[in-house]
Amino acid sequence: MKALLVIMDGLGDRTDKTPLNVANTPCLDSFAKKGMTGLMYPIGIGFIPGSDTAHLAILGYDPFVYYKGRGAFEALGAGFELKDGDVAFRVNMSTVDDNWNVLDRRAGRNDFGMKELFAAIDNMEIDGVNIRVTHTVEHRGAALFSGANLSVKVSNTDPHRENAKVEHAGALDKSGEHIAKVLNEFTRRAYDILKNHPANKERAAKGIKVANIPLLRGPGECFRPEPFEKKFGVKAVCVAGGALYKGVARYLSFYTPDIEGATGTKNTNLVAKKNAVLKYMNDYDFVFAHLKGTDSCGHDGDFEGKKAFIERADKEFFDGLLDKFDVVVVTGDHSTPCVAKRHSMDPVPLLFYARDIRPDETTRLCEAQAYKGGLGRILGKDLVPIIMDYINKSNMFGE
Amino acid sequence: MKALLVIMDGLGDRTDKTPLNVANTPCLDSFAKKGMTGLMYPIGIGFIPGSDTAHLAILGYDPFVYYKGRGAFEALGAGFELKDGDVAFRVNMSTVDDNWNVLDRRAGRNDFGMKELFAAIDNMEIDGVNIRVTHTVEHRGAALFSGANLSVKVSNTDPHRENAKVEHAGALDKSGEHIAKVLNEFTRRAYDILKNHPANKERAAKGIKVANIPLLRGPGECFRPEPFEKKFGVKAVCVAGGALYKGVARYLSFYTPDIEGATGTKNTNLVAKKNAVLKYMNDYDFVFAHLKGTDSCGHDGDFEGKKAFIERADKEFFDGLLDKFDVVVVTGDHSTPCVAKRHSMDPVPLLFYARDIRPDETTRLCEAQAYKGGLGRILGKDLVPIIMDYINKSNMFGE
Structure with missing residues (x-):
């Protein structure tokens, strides 16, 4: 079974008119309807996540244990x-x-x-x-x-x-x-x-x-944590353009190929990234894909740019990709509200789809609905263990 | 005051058509309407609970402290x-x-x-x-x-x-x-x-x-934790058929009588178990009752059997019993989805009734509603302390 985790960097936003609330995202909507949504605190309630600590946590490594400073990544x-x-x-x-x-x-x-x-x-x-x-x-x-x-x-x-x-x-x-x-x-x-x-x-x-x-x-x-493949028992690959995200993934021993056209900016070639995911999913059970554009626009206070990047991702990246996986998670590593132009502690909307999931009543991945979602509120470090159960890679505690 | 905690083993399920979602359970419904529902993570988010660790937690003992391997139970x-x-x-x-x-x-x-x-x-x-x-x-x-x-x-x-x-x-x-x-x-x-x-x-x-x-x-x-009666200040009895559940209860120094007709299977005599609860509630403040049938059906992938067992329990066990108690909790020790045929990490629906409780808008004990319930999401080890307050057996932290 195959799982896809897509991090749209800095995805979360503030106010009633967030980019996710108003973007036209028919593909994400269809998966939100079948699956459930919720909110994720990447580090913990009230923490403003760094990109490095957030990615560590979301990939299943408690940042209070495994974070040893940005330089290593x-x-x-x-x-x-x-x-x-x-x-x-x-x-x-x-x-x-x-x-x-x-x-x-x-x-x-x-x-x-x-x-x-x-x-x-x-x-x-x-x-x-x-x-x-x-x-x-x-x-x-x-x-x-x-x-x-x-x-x-x-x-x-x-x-x-x-x-x-x-x-x-x-x-x-x-x-x-x-x-x-x-x-x-x-x-x-x-x-x-x-x-x-x-x-x-x-x-x-x-x-x-x-x-x-x-x-x-x-x-x-520099110290090497237990490799992701050993900790969770799946072969894992990272499809990203930015050096930091590849660095975190490499720290956890993900395979981190260079993706032609993936620039780590809002102008990245999303079709090339989609094709890379489709290629690597043959040999890897767990695909972590990273899209940077949402965060860059948030830092620039560029609401229209952030909305446009989300809409382009829906069309050029998600459509024709999500239906190839048994488990699909789409979320952010933190919020980068356009009104704040920086990372914030706001929890990030999260979409979780798996075939046998308990559906909820939410119909879109967005701030206006995520707080009512069936997944409730989870921490970043909870996410991978939940994914692993849905692809039958989790172990029981006790008997 | 008297509290009843009923664990329907493996109660939680997956998909939109779970046994609880579709079962006809007029007695449970009437208590869900008066009380509140919610979701429980027996061990923690993302953990697949074993039967032993889950029961320890739900009876108020942190399994990360008190679990020493199955052999002892x-x-x-x-x-x-x-x-x-x-x-x-x-x-x-x-x-x-x-x-x-x-x-x-x-x-x-x-x-x-x-x-x-x-x-x-x-x-x-x-x-x-x-x-x-x-x-x-x-x-x-x-x-x-x-x-x-x-x-x-x-x-x-x-x-x-x-x-x-x-x-x-x-x-x-x-x-x-x-x-x-x-x-x-x-x-x-x-x-x-x-x-x-x-x-x-x-x-x-x-x-x-x-x-x-x-x-x-x-x-x-083998090591003996502080007895339940000492830790929580109530006399406690376990009404169960299966050896493991009686073993966990005995580990915590519950009184664990043999119940004639209680087999620890889906064919157990539910009327006999109800009568045992009614008998022992005279001398014990806290009654823990365990019904195994839901879990057995889940492991067999027997959706109809799981639904039928829930319906039989509603009629033969819950009806005429729940109204005798000041506090009633009905939940599972974990989910055993029929589509998975094994324990899973999915949180378990929980019904909590007490006379003076804050009611919520949920009307049934089921996955389709529990995520919106007034109790929110709790850990297994949180449950007994909540029950204890409703029967005036809890202590203040601070003054």
């Missing part, structure tokens, strides 16, 4: 192999003046020459620690520190605002002393290499802000 | 007295060849001479451990190991399939070494006694498979 999503004890960071390539005042944390958000600049500071060895860095998108990348005596108890070098000095990394407790020292030395050496790098000379010549320092934040401890 | 149900530190097992009397290949794990499911065969291997002393065994039904029984240095960290001797050798019991950690040795010696001695036992000669002469070895499984640690 970024590094995995960027393609690094992690070993227990490694520490990963998110990296912004930034623009500083000679006194290390930050002029632009995002170096003009311009990726010209960025791959070479990251490569120039890759693979340093400092005090027994190997440091790998790699570029991902725009000005962003990931860093991985490998060696003995590392710890996440270290403060960022990123001041998180412009016109402030680059922060000196400090130990947050005794365990962080070594990595703080290494991180400060890495930052110094990187600056020396980057300031005169040919790619920066080219950027300057073109009028693009130079990218002369890597700012590190979000230290994440 | 079986041994109690079979009439043994347990002491802290004892280890109990479930026993199948089985048929093996000379090389201890298992030919039939259930010895033809024939109980001819079975009482004598169990008696023949009862009361052995091995390395300071006393071993009691007793017959229950068919080929089944219970074993109780008493002595020092025992542990449940021991593997089964039951291979759980035919055409496989009897398993050598092994220690799962250091604490299990002594009991593993004793269990293997017990099995060897039992075989020597049983292979030439007159009852087996008679079985062979009649063409019945011999019962020449006891296979032990499900080791359960």
